[in-house]
Each structure stands twice: as C-alpha cells, then as structure tokens.
Amino acid sequence: MAARIEHLVTSGTFSLDGGTWDVDNNVWIVGDDSEAVVxxxxxxxxxxxxxxxxRTLRAIVCTHAHNDHIDAAPALAARTGAPILLHPDDLPLWKQTHPDRLPDGELTDGQQLSVAGVELTVLHxxxxxxxAVCLHAPxxxxxxxxxxLFQGGPGATGRSFSHFPTIVESIRTRLLALPPETVVRTGHGDSTTVGAEAPHLQEWIDRGH
Structure with a gap:
C-alpha cells in the first residue's frame, strides 16, 4: 500500500506574549494502512x-513549538506510545506549554524520517x-x-522568538530551492506550491512584514 497524505483541521487557541487568539490548525498524517507519522x-x-x-504511529513531529501546534502532543503520545520529536532550538517555547514533559527526541537539519516507504527530510x-522545521517528501x-511559508507569504514574525530577515532567508534558501511543482502543505489555511510563491519573495522583503 503506497504512502498517502491525510489532513484534518482542529480548532483551539494560540497564546503568546500575553495574547490569545482562536485558530484552526492543519494536522497532517503521512502513512499507509499500517503505519503513519503525525x-x-x-x-x-x-x-x-x-x-x-x-495504525502504528511512528512519531509525532513538531514543525515548531507554538502552543497551537503542540498542545495535544503529550496526550497523543500517551495514547499511542509514539515519540514526540522537536528541534532543540524550540525547547524554550515548548516549556511554556509543557513545563513538565520534554520531547522524546530531537529533529536535526538533514535528518530523514522514514514511514510507509517514503522519506521525510527535515529542513531547519x-x-x-x-x-522551526519543514519536512520535504520528494x-x-x-x-x-x-x-x-503560507499561501501568500511568510509566517508571522511579530512576536517573541521570531525574526523577519531570518524567515525570508530560510524560505529563499531552503524552500524556494525545491522543485516549483512541490505542493506546500501549511500549518494553517490552504495549500499552495513553491512555484506559486517564489515570484513574490521580493514583495515580501519590500513589505518587511
């Protein structure tokens, strides 16, 4: 059975820097009929x-540690026995949400996660x-x-632990270097493609989000 991508949307809140907002999040499941990663x-x-x-859950992969992306991770890990994986640079954010439960493993740039016969390459x-990491599944x-990266531009950089020039450089060097037909599946909202977003890089820089 070939690997496939499944998608569900969950709703909750995002909290940082003293503010709280209602959000809808994309949860992605990659796997086949026997195993998967979330x-x-x-x-x-x-x-x-x-x-x-x-299905056997092989891992719970966190693209970053804002609370709206990790709030259900410990409960899901407890139910399934799957390890929670996070890039160590996001541990300070993680601890704001889960001070008493550390992730189980680290994500590193270039690391490959295997599930259902496909490789997910970690891009820091x-x-x-x-x-923050992205996961490339060629x-x-x-x-x-x-x-x-979202349909229409970079993620927000107006709050703690974020930096606009850094996100633009990450997108330019790591994401826009991927084949233009690559589908971009985002943390919130609709999917897009690398080719659809690449022409707008200079506009984002000029706007300076």
Missing part, C-alpha cells in the same frame, strides 16, 4: 487518534520560531511547512 498534533488528541485508527527553517511531491 505532523503537528494540534488541539484534539481524540480526533487525531480517531483518524489514525489502528528558523524565523517564525528558532527551531516521493510525495510535497513539503510540510508548518508556519514558515
């Missing part, structure tokens, strides 16, 4: 577990958060960008 266990461990069914793409023609 990218960003957001808000609702029950809904994610239901979508997984009886700081800017939205210091430890066999599936896709990259999971978390909150680094």
């Amino acid at each position: 990218i960003d266990a957001a808000h609702d461990a029950d809904a994610i577990a239901e979508a997984l069914g009886d 793409t700081p800017g939205h958060a210091p430890g 066999e599936l023609g896709t990259v999971f960008t978390g909150d680094t």
Whole structure:
C-alpha cells in the first residue's frame, strides 16, 4: 500500500506574549494502512487518534513549538506510545506549554524520517520560531511547512522568538530551492506550491512584514 497524505483541521487557541487568539490548525498524517507519522498534533488528541485508527504511529513531529501546534502532543503520545520529536532550538517555547514533559527526541537539519516507504527530510527553517522545521517528501511531491511559508507569504514574525530577515532567508534558501511543482502543505489555511510563491519573495522583503 503506497504512502498517502491525510489532513484534518482542529480548532483551539494560540497564546503568546500575553495574547490569545482562536485558530484552526492543519494536522497532517503521512502513512499507509499500517503505519503513519503525525505532523503537528494540534488541539484534539481524540480526533487525531480517531483518524489514525489502528495504525502504528511512528512519531509525532513538531514543525515548531507554538502552543497551537503542540498542545495535544503529550496526550497523543500517551495514547499511542509514539515519540514526540522537536528541534532543540524550540525547547524554550515548548516549556511554556509543557513545563513538565520534554520531547522524546530531537529533529536535526538533514535528518530523514522514514514511514510507509517514503522519506521525510527535515529542513531547519528558523524565523517564525528558532527551531522551526519543514519536512520535504520528494516521493510525495510535497513539503510540510508548518508556519514558515503560507499561501501568500511568510509566517508571522511579530512576536517573541521570531525574526523577519531570518524567515525570508530560510524560505529563499531552503524552500524556494525545491522543485516549483512541490505542493506546500501549511500549518494553517490552504495549500499552495513553491512555484506559486517564489515570484513574490521580493514583495515580501519590500513589505518587511
């Protein structure tokens, strides 16, 4: 059974720097009928577990440690026994949400995660958060960008732990270097492609989000 990508949207809140906002998050499941990984266990461990069914969960991969992307990770890990993986540069953010539960493993740039016969390559793409990563799956023609790149521009950089020049450099060097037909599956909202976003890089820089 070939690997496939499944998608669910969960709803909750995002909190940072004293503010709280209602958000809808994309949760991505990559796998086949027997095993899978979850990218960003957001808000609702029950809904994610239901979508997984009886498949073996190999890992819970965090694109970054803002609370809306990790709030359900410990509960999902407890239910499934899967390890939570996070880039260590995001540990300060992680500890704001889960001070008593550390991730189980580290993500590193260039690391490859295997599931259902496909490889997900970790790309460290700081800017939205210091430890933000994207996951490139060339066999599936896709990259999971978390909150680094959206349809229409970079992720937000107006709050703590973020930096606009850094996110632009991450997008320019790591994401826009991918094949233009690569589908960009984001942490919130609609998907896009590398080719659709690449022409707008200079506009983003000029706007200076």
